[in-house]
Amino acid sequence: MNGSTPVLEGRGLVRTYGTVQALQGADFAVEAGTVTALIGDNGAGKSTLVKVLSGVEQPDDGMILLDGQPVVFRTPMDAHRLGIETVFQDLALAPHLDAAANAFLGRELRRFGVFNARRAMRRSTIKSFADLGVTTVQDVSAPVMSLSGGQRQAVAIARSAMWAKRVIFLDEPTAALGVVQTRRVLDLIRQIRDRGLGVVLITHTLPDVLDVADRVEVLRFGRRTATFDRDDATVELLVSAITGVYSNVAVEAPTDVTEIDIAGGG
Amino acid sequence: MNSGHHDGDDSAGQRGLLKRLGSVTAVYTVAVFAAEVLFFSIRASDRFLTTNNLILTAQNVAVLTVVACGATFVLITAGVDLSVGSVAILGEVVAAKTIINAGGSGWFDAALGIAAGIGVGVLVGVINGVGIAYLKVPPLIVTLGTMLAGVSAAQIITDGVNVPNRTLSRIGNGRVGGIPYIVLVGLGVVAVAGVLLHFTVFGRHTYAVGSNADAARRVGINVPGHLVKVYALAGALSGFGGVLSLARFNTTSIGGHQSDPLEAIAAAALGGTSVFGGVGSIAGTVVGVWIPGVLRNGIIILGVQPYWQGIIIGLVLVATVWFDQYRRRVAAGTGGLRRTRFRSTRTADRPAHQPIHPPTTTNQEGES
Known part of the structure; x- marks a missing residue:
């Protein structure tokens, strides 16, 4: 991170569905005017994290900060009013x-x-x-x-x-698209970033990540296990982080180290 | 500022004549109507194409027009209301009883009766809406329930004996400048319903709820609340239809109105309203009411056995809707694939935000 206050940040977010812990103390941050890619394997908690940060669901624990100030989103409308928009995978048109x-x-x-x-x-x-x-x-x-x-x-x-004034979440915007359409969507994402909005791109397509993202956050078993600046990231490194072979989150959150090791071993 | 976006493979397909036709509702229905009028004009011009016969037909379809306007809103939300006939009966009965209890004559008593007839319709409509939107019982079942209960309630109120009352007769049978009041009232309802559906935010939300309820919910539309309002509106119009029926025939008709719901749905469907929701217009419904109305009238004039009506109307209904759907598919420039995708997003009862993978896959294949 560059030291500036993230426009939207989640700290220690926990969300449980019955016996399934979708988020186990996840951290996440997006800065204004940047594209942050949120990657992770299926079931890593990406969708849950987006739901919590966009007001669709409420976290069981942890806090959300907007421009450094704690906020609570009871409904997606609360998030909308504060300038946070989400493009769902099914588009909701x-x-x-x-x-x-x-x-x-x-x-x-x-x-x-x-x-x-x-x-x-x-x-x-x-x-x-x-x-x-x-x-x-x-x-x-x-x-x-x-x-x-x-x-x-x-x-x-x-x-x-x-409508967005601060942050846009894009949930797999290129999953169903061909090569040309994907390029257009990535152009559009850059366009939105250049307006000073924080863009969060959830995707499985790692080349897209390297193409458009300024930062990458990796989620695994409901926690952030790695963050990269784009220039430091390679497809191999991202795959290692997604599969749990690599982790560098100790720099970000020292308290998580022991548990990360467990995750890393699994 | 990035690379120039040109249409290329992203273009929506032919934007030709068919496409533009596709945006005009119920073109084919109007053609059917025109053909029908032409046929009867040729076969019986002296009796069919007269001002009097036109006015008579308008008078005959007025009640159904009012009821069908409400049904149109309901169908656009992808719902159905089978209770409109029972609500019309309840409207008649409650209006008649109210007028009689209030003293039986004068404008005030009449207004009270009309308000009561509409009010009971709103009540049943709210019950329908709450059952559908909040208790999540399918519309077909909820309104089947209120259909049965409505007639029963009307019978309890009247002890099963029809209530004659002439207080509203002037509305049902009087004329101003040669045009029956009831026709003007029907026109008024059509105008208000048309403006409400096509020009207000309420109307747009009605389309959105029927088109993709999930999307409507996510942009902050109170979908259950909206459904309650739509069913209440349909109830109000049905109750008012009952009041008009009382005004026309000077008596309640507990045994009548049984085919009202189906005739209303048929009218809306003839007029291009989709039973899957998201599509429809008041103008289309009006034409859809007139097609069977004119047919009935023409058959009588020609002296054909009236028993043929059902077969002819049934055939026209199915053929019209079939052709309309075919035309829409062609106009949209797609096969069934995209429609399938969207339909599944609308009806699936799944938690918000959950991706629906199979339809997406289908779509991908459809485009490659």
Whole structure:
């Protein structure tokens, strides 16, 4: 880390589902104007961590800090109000509504309190998409259902970018995309980062990580086991960290050392 | 600022005529309606295409129009309301009883009766909505329950004997400038429902809930609360439909209205409303009400056995919906794959945020 206060930070987060401890004291931090990749094997707790940090679920223990101040998210709306947006893997778009309606869904601009300010929302969507360099979605009044997978992904990410003021979580945004569409999404991610937002990229695609991330945090068995600056990371090193062969987290959180060793041995 | 984004393989497919047609609701239905009108005009122009016959038909479909507007909202949320007929009966009965108990004449008593008829509809609608949205009982079951209970309640209130009352007769049978009040009232309801559905945030949320309830919830829409409001609206319109029916026929009709729910659903479906939710329009529903309305009227004029109605309407209904779906698939430029993906995201009862892998895989294959 560069010494600046992270825009969003989780410390010692614990989340248990019945007998399964999805998060066992996980730490996580994202700084403004950077892309932080969150990687880890299936079941490492990535999704749970995102849910906790975006208000979808509440942690059993631990704390969340926003700009260094402790906060509690009771609902995703609390997180939204504080400028934290999430792009879910299934995109959470209403397929029958157009891009503009989806972009403003739940936060419609109104006229006389009850009517959709349809034209204003359309204009604003077109402008926001253009500012983000999203040129693939030419017609914001076509139902999202009629768009391609890459275009839908662009709509979902652009929507979050429109509303996010601090942090965007992207849950496997390139998992279902081809090479060209993936490149566009990564470009979009850089664009969002350059606006000064903290971007959290959850992915299994390590080349994407090395391509776009400024920092990498590795999660294993519900804990952070390694962090890298991009320049220090290689695919081999990331794989070692994901599989538990490598850990460097002692630098970050000395108290975790003994337990990390256990995790590392497993 | 990065590499130039050009359409390339990301383009949505042909954006030709079919695509634009796909965005116009119920084109085919309008064509069916036009063909029907043309047919009867040619076969019986002297009696069919007259102002009087037009007004008579409008008068006949007014009650169903009001009820079907409510059904349209419900269908767009991917729900169904089988109780609309029972609620109409309850509306009649409660309105008639209220008017009689209030003294039986005068504008105030009439207004009280109308309000009571609508009120009982709202009550049943709220019960439907709570059962569906909060108790998570399927709409088909909840509204089947209130359908059975509604008739039963109407019978208890009246001891099973229909209540004659002429207080509202002027609304049902009077005219202003040659146009029956009941037709104007129906038009008013259509206008209000159309504005509500197509121009307000409430209407947009109705589409969103039916299109992808999970997505609606995640952007902060109170989905259960919205469903309660939609079923309450359908109940209110059904109750009001009952009031109009009382006004038209000067008596309650406990044995009637049995086919109302299905006729309302048929009308909405004819008009392009999808029973899977997310799609529909009030204008389409109005045309969907008129198709069987005109058919009934024309058959009588031509002197054909009225028993043929059901077969003809049934065929037209299925053919229309089949063609409409086919057209939408072509217009969307996709096969069934994407639709499948989205449908599964909407209906699956899974915890938030959980990725649904199989559909994603399907989608990938569909695009490679």
